[in-house]
Amino acid sequence: MNKKTTPADLFLGILALLLISVSFYQTWLGLQQIFGPASFVIALVLSLLLLFLCWMLRNAKLEGKPTGSLVGIYVFIASFCFIANFNALYTRFMKTDIYTDELRLINKSYTELENNIESKLSYKYNKMTAQNIEIKKKQMMEQIKDPGNKGIGERAQALIRDIEKLTGQKVDHLTPVGSDYEDLAERMGRQIDNMISDLSPEEQALKTDINNATLKWNKNIQELLLLSKKDKDVLSQGIIDESLAEYNKLGSRAQTVLGNEKIHFEPVVSQTQEVGKIGFAFEHAIKHFGMYQFVVLAGCILLDFVIVIIILLVTGPDNNRNNRGSVFNNKRSGNTLIPNN
Structure with a gap:
């Protein structure tokens, strides 16, 4: 007689199927x-092996x-799944x-x-005067480009007067070409640099x-950081590659000049560039271990190992199964009483 499926069997089977x-x-x-x-095939094979081992256990x-x-x-096979899951x-x-x-x-590096x-x-x-x-x-250049008050307004003029006091030289008030205040700011900046x-x-x-x-990358990066999570994930790598390429060119050029x-x-x-690679995930998690890393680690352990722990803890020997056998194989023992005649 075969053993009937119990609610415990059904529960463990569904739980194992869901987790795996x-x-x-x-x-x-x-x-x-x-x-x-x-x-896909490798993951499927590993998962089927885990299900089979749960049944065997x-x-x-x-x-x-x-x-x-x-x-x-089970632990050996589940370890591969654990690494990939993490x-x-x-x-x-x-x-x-x-x-x-x-x-x-990158902003900091620039x-x-x-x-x-x-x-x-x-x-x-x-050095101190030059820094001031x-x-x-830079404040003057930003003020000239300010969309709310373009040109050499009162604030820009005040900054120019401060520069004149520091240098002891007269700063010429240049005029924009059309409405190109970006160009005006650059020309005013170059004039002061030359002074x-x-x-x-x-x-x-x-x-x-x-x-x-x-200035450019500080602005671009700040704008990118204000975008949604999805947009940041899509656009970030391109910005990172482009900004670092220019950074490395400028650094090498500075060393040459x-x-x-x-x-x-x-x-x-x-x-x-290493995001998505197994080695990078573990290296980054170890260096920055905190609550998020702990949650991911716990989640991976839950997915791959908790089912086998539950099976080992809640499953006990089935005495009915162990003692089950054919009635023809059971022998009775006892004393035979022979009446005295």
């Missing part, structure tokens, strides 16, 4: 970076047989944060490179380019 189905999907996504289209427990070898095989889930949860950190680091280059340039004034003039100049600097044409061009690049003795530049490589 989710694990299958995440394993498929997590292995795509390595195996491409073949990841329950039967072994019911029959009172040792389960150590089956558990070992990669897929971590990438999904943390991709936006990884991109955001990289973009902010500012540091700009400051480093300007500190190595030669000026007619002492540079700050006033305070003692630079070669190459150094002057380098200074202008690093200033413009820093100023000389190795003045500035040492190391090209920067985007870390986000």
Whole structure:
């Protein structure tokens, strides 16, 4: 007589199917970076093996047989799913944060490179005065381009007077070509640069380019960070690649123009190119371990290992199954009474 399916069997079967189905999907996504289209078949095979081992483990427990070898095989196979699941889930949860950190680091790198280059340039004034003039100049340029008050208005004129006091020279008030106030701001800035600097044409061009690049990428990155999560995930890698390409060109150019003795530049490589790769997911999680990383880790353990733990804990030997057999194989023993005649 076969053992009937119990509610416990049904519950464990449905639970195993649900958990391993989710694990299958995440394993498929997590292995795509390595195996491409073949990841679907690999994930399916691994998931079917896990389901089969769950069934074998329950039967072994019911029959009172040792389960150590089956558990070992399960852990070995589930480990592959765990690694792939972690990669897929971590990438999904943390991709936006990884991109955001990289973009902010690029902004910081541009500012540091700009400051480093300007500190190595030669000026007619002492360093403190030159820095103050540079700050006033940038404020003036932004004021001239201000959409709400374009041109050399009262605030821009006040900044120009401050610059004149610092330099002891007269600043000419240039006029815009048509309504091109971007061009006006650039020409006013170059005029002040020429007043305070003692630079070669190459150094002057380098200074202008690093200033413009820093302003441009600071603006572009800030605008990108204000977008929705979906848009950031789509657009970030392109902005990162483009900004770093220009950053590396400017850094190498600065080293050539100023000389190795003045500035040492190391090209920067985007870390986000590794997003989606298994090694990067674990490396990033270890370096930035916190609540999000813990949640992803716990989720992966839940998907791949909790079902086998439940089976081992709630399943006990089935005595009816162990004692079940044919009535013809059962022998009765006892004493035979022989009457005395």
